Amino acid sequence: MGIRLIKIAGVYFVIAILMGMYMSMSHQFQLRGVHTHLNLVGWVSMALAGILYHLFPAAAESRLAKIHFWLHNLALPVMMLGVAFLSYGRTEFAGIIPIGAIPLIIGLILFVVNLFRNVK
Numbered sequence: 001m002g003i004r005l006i007k008i009a010g011v012y013f014v015i016a017i018l019m020g021m022y023m024s025m026s027h028q029f030q031l032r033g034v035h036t037h038l039n040l041v042g043w044v045s046m047a048l049a050g051i052l053y054h055l056f057p058a059a060a061e062s063r064l065a066k067i068h069f070w071l072h073n074l075a076l077p078v079m080m081l082g083v084a085f086l087s088y089g090r091t092e093f094a095g096i097i098p099i100g101a102i103p104l105i106i107g108l109i110l111f112v113v114n115l116f117r118n119v120k
């Protein structure tokens with residue numbers, strides 16, 4: 001679980017820094033919100049979760065970790081898609097954001113509950 005999350009986080013990191021490079025080179029900063037959250041929720045938070053799961057196997061083996069894993073991985077791309085549409089002014093797609101963000105937040109809270117229960 002930990003190792004898998006660390007590797008997926010690496011993929012987000014590459015995507016996010018390439019996006020940062022594109023924004024810098026093109027002087028078009030609409031995707032800033034996507035870049036920010038791919039870096040912080042995709043790379044930083046996911047890698048941190050992976051490292052913690054690796055350090056604390058009891059946390060990694062719990063059901064909460066599995067739920068967190070799937071919510072984090074399925075919901076973040078959906079939220080990012082919604083934010084990307086909104087960034088380009090496509091407000092008709094703004095409804096996609098909460099469809100991703102709410103499960104993502106639930107997944108991240110369950111991750112913290114898991115830390116309190118199983119990191120000893």
Ligand code: HEM
Pocket residue numbers: 016017018019020021022023024029032035036039040044
């Ligand atoms: C190395 C490649 C990176 C490049 C080329 C890059 C480029 C950029 C650019 C062009 C912006 C928009 C600035 C603006 O709107 O004025 C930005 C914003 C931002 N970046 Fe990056 N970035 C990189 C890596 C990172 C990393 C590794 C993180 C975090 C782990 C990060 C976090 C942020 C945040 C939080 C913002 C928003 C800042 C704000 O709203 O003031 N960036 N980045």
Ligand code: HEM
Pocket residue numbers: 032033036037040041044045101104105
């Ligand atoms: C998971 C649910 C999250 C939601 C729904 C969310 C939503 C938002 C929204 C609406 C903004 C303002 C964007 C703007 O004014 O353009 C924002 C900005 C920001 N968020 Fe989040 N966020 C989430 C998670 C996080 C997490 C976990 C981090 C850090 C680890 C983070 C870091 C930031 C930063 C640094 C900014 C300001 C930079 C910017 O304007 O691009 N967010 N977020």
